[in-house]
Amino acid sequence: MDFDLLPNLLGDSSGARRLPEEQFLTNLPRSILTSNPRGLLPQQDDDVQDQLSSTAPENIYHAGFVICKIEDVFEAMADCIIDEKKELVIHLKSRHRPAFKGRNAVSGAIENLPDSQIRSITFPSKKPQEAWKFTALLRILELAHEALVNGVVTTKRCCHQCRNRAFVPVTDILMWQVGRVADCISRDMFYRDPDLFIKQAVVDRYIDDIAYTLGVNRDALNVVAAAKGLVAGSFSIEKKDKSIVDFSSDSEGLLVPNSKDIDNVLIGNVRWILVIEKEATFRTLSTNHYWKLSSAGEGILLTAKGYPDIQTRKLLYILSEQRPAIPIFALVDFDPDGIGIMSTYKYGSMALSHENSKLAVPGLEWLGIRSRDIVSTSTGVMKLSSRDRNTARRMLDKDIFQEGERDEEWRVELQRMLFLNAKAEIQTLGNSSNLEAWLNMQLWAAV
Amino acid sequence: MPYHLPPHQNISRYRTTPPPHGVLCRTLYASYPTVTMSKQYLTTHTIDDAHVTDIFSLAVTPTQILSASGSSSIKIYSTASPEISLAQTLTGAHKLGCHHIVTSRNGKKAASAGFGGEVKIWAVSEAGEWAEEGKIVDCNKAGEIWAIALSEDGQFLASTTYDGRINVWDLADGRKKIREYETKGSFGLCIDMSRDGRFTASGHENGGVYVFNNETGRMLYSLPGLVKPVRSVAFSPAGTRLAAAGDARVIGLYDVKQGEQVANLTGHSAWIFSVDWSDTGEYLLSGSFDGKVKVWSIDRGVCVATHSETEKTLWSVKWLPKTGKSEAFATAGANRSISFYREATGG
Numbered sequence: 001m002d003f004d005l006l007p008n009l010l011g012d013s014s015g016a017r018r019l020p021e022e023q024f025l026t027n028l029p030r031s032i033l034t035s036n037p038r039g040l041l042p043q044q045d046d047d048v049q050d051q052l053s054s055t056a057p058e059n060i061y062h063a064g065f066v067i068c069k070i071e072d073v074f075e076a077m078a079d080c081i082i083d084e085k086k087e088l089v090i091h092l093k094s095r096h097r098p099a100f101k102g103r104n105a106v107s108g109a110i111e112n113l114p115d116s117q118i119r120s121i122t123f124p125s126k127k128p129q130e131a132w133k134f135t136a137l138l139r140i141l142e143l144a145h146e147a148l149v150n151g152v153v154t155t156k157r158c159c160h161q162c163r164n165r166a167f168v169p170v171t172d173i174l175m176w177q178v179g180r181v182a183d184c185i186s187r188d189m190f191y192r193d194p195d196l197f198i199k200q201a202v203v204d205r206y207i208d209d210i211a212y213t214l215g216v217n218r219d220a221l222n223v224v225a226a227a228k229g230l231v232a233g234s235f236s237i238e239k240k241d242k243s244i245v246d247f248s249s250d251s252e253g254l255l256v257p258n259s260k261d262i263d264n265v266l267i268g269n270v271r272w273i274l275v276i277e278k279e280a281t282f283r284t285l286s287t288n289h290y291w292k293l294s295s296a297g298e299g300i301l302l303t304a305k306g307y308p309d310i311q312t313r314k315l316l317y318i319l320s321e322q323r324p325a326i327p328i329f330a331l332v333d334f335d336p337d338g339i340g341i342m343s344t345y346k347y348g349s350m351a352l353s354h355e356n357s358k359l360a361v362p363g364l365e366w367l368g369i370r371s372r373d374i375v376s377t378s379t380g381v382m383k384l385s386s387r388d389r390n391t392a393r394r395m396l397d398k399d400i401f402q403e404g405e406r407d408e409e410w411r412v413e414l415q416r417m418l419f420l421n422a423k424a425e426i427q428t429l430g431n432s433s434n435l436e437a438w439l440n441m442q443l444w445a446a447v
Numbered sequence: 448m449p450y451h452l453p454p455h456q457n458i459s460r461y462r463t464t465p466p467p468h469g470v471l472c473r474t475l476y477a478s479y480p481t482v483t484m485s486k487q488y489l490t491t492h493t494i495d496d497a498h499v500t501d502i503f504s505l506a507v508t509p510t511q512i513l514s515a516s517g518s519s520s521i522k523i524y525s526t527a528s529p530e531i532s533l534a535q536t537l538t539g540a541h542k543l544g545c546h547h548i549v550t551s552r553n554g555k556k557a558a559s560a561g562f563g564g565e566v567k568i569w570a571v572s573e574a575g576e577w578a579e580e581g582k583i584v585d586c587n588k589a590g591e592i593w594a595i596a597l598s599e600d601g602q603f604l605a606s607t608t609y610d611g612r613i614n615v616w617d618l619a620d621g622r623k624k625i626r627e628y629e630t631k632g633s634f635g636l637c638i639d640m641s642r643d644g645r646f647t648a649s650g651h652e653n654g655g656v657y658v659f660n661n662e663t664g665r666m667l668y669s670l671p672g673l674v675k676p677v678r679s680v681a682f683s684p685a686g687t688r689l690a691a692a693g694d695a696r697v698i699g700l701y702d703v704k705q706g707e708q709v710a711n712l713t714g715h716s717a718w719i720f721s722v723d724w725s726d727t728g729e730y731l732l733s734g735s736f737d738g739k740v741k742v743w744s745i746d747r748g749v750c751v752a753t754h755s756e757t758e759k760t761l762w763s764v765k766w767l768p769k770t771g772k773s774e775a776f777a778t779a780g781a782n783r784s785i786s787f788y789r790e791a792t793g794g
Contacts, residue, residue, distance in 0.1 A: 383634070383652055383676075386609055396543040396562055403499070403518055412500045415517040415544050415562055416781075419503055419762070421634055421652060421676075 063148050066221060069214050070145045077138075088123045090137060093213045103347075103399060108406060109360035110348045110399075132196075139196055140206045143189050147222045187226055217355055218310065219260060229256035229312030230279065232286040233300030235319075238264040253286045253301065259314040265322050271297030272447050273319060274439075275364065277332040277341050277426065279305040284432045285439075294436075296443035307341055307349075313359040316345065320361045327447060329367035331439075334374055335384070335423035336391040339410055342366060346407075347400055366409065367442050369426060371416040380428035384421050392418055486742060486751045487791040491775070492531050493756070494785040497522060502779035503546045505763040508554030510575065512767070512777055514785060515541075515548035515559055523577060524785070526767055531787065535577055540567060549597050552642060556580075556601030556618070566592050566606070568618060583616055586624040594638045596647070603661075605647050607635025613649050613659065628659050628666060636693070637679050641686035646703060648689050650677030656691045658703060668706035673699055679722045679733075688745070690731055692719035698733060698743065712743050714750045720762050723776075726769045732776050734761030740778050740788075757782045 073090070080088050102111050123134040190203045197203050211218045218224070232253035236246040240263045247254055272294075276282045282303035285291070291299045300319065304312035320328060330345060332338035346364040348356030374381050384392070392414050395401055401411045417423060429435045500517030507513070510527045511534060521537040541561030548559040557569040557577065566583040583592070583604065592606040592614075603625075604616045611633045615626035633653035640647050646667070647659045654672035659665065675694035682689055682703070692698040696719060698712035717736035724731055730751075731743040738759050742752040759781035767775045773790040 389609065393543070393562060393564065408500070411544070412517050415503070415546070416501065418562060419546055421636065 063220075063222070066214055066216060067145060067148050070141050070148075073141060074145075087125075088134070090121045090134060091118055093118055104357065104360075107357075107360055107362035108347050108400070109356040109362065111356060136196055136202060137206055137210075139193055140189060140203060140210065143192060144207070144210065144221045144223060189223070217358075224258065224311065227255040227258070227311055228309045229302065229304040229315065230254065230282055230286075231256055231300065231302045231315065232282075233273075233291040233302075234268040234270050234298040235300060236266045237262055238266060247300070248292070251287050251289060253282060253303075256302075256304075256312050256315050258311060259318060262315075262318065265318060267319070267323050267326075269298050270300055270323070270326055272299040272443055273316070273326055273328040274299060274301050274367070274443075275316065275328065275330045275342075275345055276301060276303040277306065277330075277338055279303055281331065281426050281435070284435065288432055288436065290436055290439070294443060295440040296447045299443075304341075307337075308344055310355070310359065313345060313348075313361075316361050317359050320363060324363070328361060328364050329443070329446065330364055331367050331369070331426060333423065333425045334369045334371065334413075334417065334428075335425075336388050336395055336414065336417070339414060340391070340395060343395075343400060343407075343410070365446065366407075367446065368438075369424060369429065370413055371420065371422075374422065374424040374428060381422045381424050384417065384423055388423060389418060389421075488742070488752055488754060488776075488788040489791050490754075490756070490786055491529065491789045492787040494524065494531060496783050497524075497779070497785045498783050500544070500783065501760075501762060501781045502783060502785065503544075503762045504548045505765045505777055505779050505785070506548045506550040506557060507765050507767055507777070508550050508571070509768045510554070512765070512785070513548050513550060513557060513577075514779060515545035516783070517544040517562075519544065521545060521548060521559060525575075526787075534575065537569070537577060537579075540579075541565065547593070547595050549595050551597040551601030552599040553601060556597055558595050558597055558604050560592055560595050560606070564588075564591065566595060566604075568604070568622070581622055583622055585616065585622055586614065586627075593635060594649075596638045596640045598640050598644045599642050600644075603640070603644065605638055605640055607638050607649050607651075609634055611635055611651060613638065613647060613657075615647065615661070626661070626664055628657075628664075630657050630666075631655060636676060639680045639682050639689075641682040641703070642684060643686050646682065646686065648680045648682060648691075650680040650691050650693065652676045654693075654695070656680060656689070656699075656701070658689065658701075658706065668701075670699075670701050670706060671708055673697060678718065678720050681722050681724055681731075683724050683728045683745075684726060685728055688728070690722045690724065692722050692733060694718045696735075698722060698731065700745070710748050712748060712750070714741060714753075715739065720760070720780075721764045723765050725766050725774055730766075730774065732764045732766055734764035734778055734780070736760050738780070738782075740764050740776075742776075754788065756784075756786050 077088055103109070104111050121130055121134050121137065123131060125131050125134070187200065190197050190200045207218060207221060207223050211221055230253035231247055232250065233247050236244055237257055238244050239257070239261045245254065245257060282301055286301050291301050302312065302316060316328070330342040332342050342364065345361055347362070348360040396411065396414055399405070400407060401414065403411070429438050497514055498516035498518050502514050502516045504515040505512060510525060512524050512526050514522050519539050519542050521540045522533060523535040524531050525534040540559060541563065543562035545559050545561045548557060550557045555571055558566060559569065560566045566587065568580045568583070569577045570580040571577050591608045593609060594607045596605045597603070602617065602619045604618055606614050608614065611630040613628040613630065613635060614624055616622050617625045630649065630651060631653065633651040633655060635649045635651050637650040638647065645661055647661055649657050654674040654677060656670040656672060656677055657666055658668045658670065660667045673691060673693060673695040677691050678693040680689060680691045687703055689701040689703050690698055691701065696715045696717060698719065699708055700710040700712065701707065702709050715733065715735045719733050719735045721734045722731060729745055731745060732740065733743065734740045738757050738761055739753055739755045740761055741750050743749065744751045761778050761780040763780065764778045765776060767777060773792045775787060775789040777785055777787050779785045
């Protein structure tokens, strides 16, 4: 996983090894396109959009709305050129620094505080960085627009429909594409212009920025990340096209479905949901049908292969909303990233704090592994790298790790980790039978 | 005191009536034909939930005990009377928690190192009130300092770093860094200074133990190792011996003058986090991951007492300065309380 965002270009190499959510906040401009270079600030639009998204989050409406906004930007650019103005300006709305993040009183999810700041990116500019930013933003806008207009889902892998076409106004086509949900996988975007973007993370970041500015979720831009998560368990999903996906059918687990396609979740006799950091552990358990054979009853296994993507978090959120009584557990490594991953599921990421209310799963409980689990084995214990120590220290400084917070144990375990200068992976628990025995014990006690 | 009896009598005695407050070490029977009497310690007091999280470090003065934990406050208890009472709370001392606290032998200065990487120096008033005197800022990159030690008079502070360097600051002269020792780059987990101020010793993650001569600024010895991480080092009061212990579950005793290992104290079955010499240098105290605290006789090279309040980790064990005839010590760790023990006398 490489979230290192252009340290050479942006002159900030210090953030190269930070947590992804922090990188989002620090390495690139905390900024967002506002739709209107003519000086209208986006507050009113946001209000309108907030109402819209809270009442009727229909893709059709979103698509039309977003397309109009993007076209406004380009129109303003064209006006500037026609009027022979000296520079083109994109107004950028800041996503907040961690200091400006608030916490949801009920769920503890990380949220934005209401105020925000505006920054402008101009072209031409004396700084080469800014010219690059400007270009990248425009290109992403163009690609997002194209995806919306074409009604194509862009994903992180290239879809062939995406052709590099010139921009055309599309109000007519809008009506035609009504009802067609189309997404652009952000990976495509990257491959459309790899020389410009240099890294996938740039695309991801700017898409989040644009979505935040327009006051919509990322999927409203028809841009999704390619499904990363895997899920297996005693449940099935009814899709909008009425097909049914049975997640007990494949012992390897199935890819997490796009939440937009989910019509209904049919949860059987599920007693627990286990969120697993590592794909290898997930595969071990799913191949052995642990979700069916566990002594703690039937369950659901879920992994996002590391830090969770939106789709995986969304699925977990849907499951938790559907049956709030089913306990959700996290099985992560005993290292700073393990705890970071767990906190992303539970409280959301800093970067996407504007979306956390519909993604965070505050009921998540920590199953393992903890310092006491490594004491008993003491094999497979590794020392912390200096990156680990820095990560842990920065995490301790965050809100959710302060004294008296609801997960005080996280703070203690991070401190023990630092004091021991030791970490351990889930695999420390042993091979599949040892792991299952351990899980049986833990789940039995917890369920 | 040696207690000479035919071995079989001892063994039967052990089997039928084990001592109520101390468990004899098995190695004692295995390796020694003449068995020595164990010492017995009684729990005299326990401060339950002294902190809301793990207590990582204890430090003592002639009249007080200072405790540092994962919470932001440092607590100071008076040990002057048997009813140990809270004397002071240094609120908000280290926001991210505090992993090491040390005092100078004369009891006038203290230093504490926090998880945020900051090191604070504290001074005590005539009335016994502690107040912050300053921070170590000179040549201290964020998070660089880990373990710390103060000289007898509190003038010098030594610390280890993540990358194995040892730094010394002069606290009397603007808290300037005056020495930097290089080692092989392995994390310095622990450090101690001899009471006469002549030597500094450090223990490292790769099992290395180094002794430095503070007068010349040179490394004196690189001691043959315990191979596994060394989590505690301590000079004997006379400065002639150095004890080192850690994940090897063994306490190594070294002759400081010759730089040779002179004994191995075996008996712990878990990682050792803390060792401390009694005032006379006769006994060594050690605490481990499995919650056991042991007292070792240096002369005989054996464990003379083992106690455990819980199975939770003991991060720190400390002798209290001797008052009266009997020896006393304190233990603290993951169970968040501080336990006080005193040698059983008159029996």
